Amino acid sequence: MAETNDPRLMNEQPRIHPTAQLKGVKLGKYAEVGERVILRDVTVGDFSYLERHSEGIYADIGRFCSIAANVRINALEHPMERLTMHKVSYRPNEYFRFQGIDNGFRARRQAKRVRIGHDVWIGHGAVIMPAVEIGHGAVIGANAVVTRSVEPYMIVAGSPARMIRPRxxxxxxxxxxxxxxxxxxxxxxxxxxxxxxxxxxxxxxxxxxxxxxxx
Structure with missing residues (x-):
């Protein structure tokens, strides 16, 4: 958005709760990050906000999005095809000396970014799975588990999420x-x-x- 000195506008700086944890995050103007929110490699558009205890990784969030408490964006994917799904296989450095992070698995996760359009409402406790795209104006119901992409202006809910009706x-x-x-x-x-x-x-x-x- 264009710069403005309009006195009708509040301070455009993002508001970040002191308990939030951000790494590799880009916040737009007027964005708000609530209590104990954790974000890693996420972009947040102008005016969008995340309520308390939400988490996101490898995601792009549009403008004017309303994200409720306890939402999980791009939930962790475990390597089910391996002998073990435990993090000992992809973060062995947490248990053994001289063992590094599995960068191949990390790259796999990074490639499955979540993309959330503008003016999206994500309800309390919803989980957005890897590689999902949510269209502009969509609504995600509380506690939904979104495993597939959502069309613009569509309302989905349930586990797994299914279409309820268009807005x-x-x-x-x-x-x-x-x-x-x-x-x-x-x-x-x-x-x-x-x-x-x-x-x-x-x-x-x-x-x-x-x-x-x-x-």
């Missing part, structure tokens, strides 16, 4: 994807907030499609 009819979802409001400059989002609060989705689209930023 909006397909025609509306397509228009929202074209609107891409999450890419608007901040002053336009500020201006749109009263309409977001008061208009139906159809009326909002009818008003803003015609004079959206850049149109």
């Amino acid at each position: 909006f009819p397909q025609a509306i979802a397509t228009r929202l994807l074209e609107l891409a409001w999450w890419d608007w400059p901040l002053d336009s989002i500020f201006e749109a907030i009263p309409d977001i609060q008061s208009l139906s989705i159809e009326d909002f689209l009818a008003k803003w499609e015609g004079h959206r930023p850049g149109s």
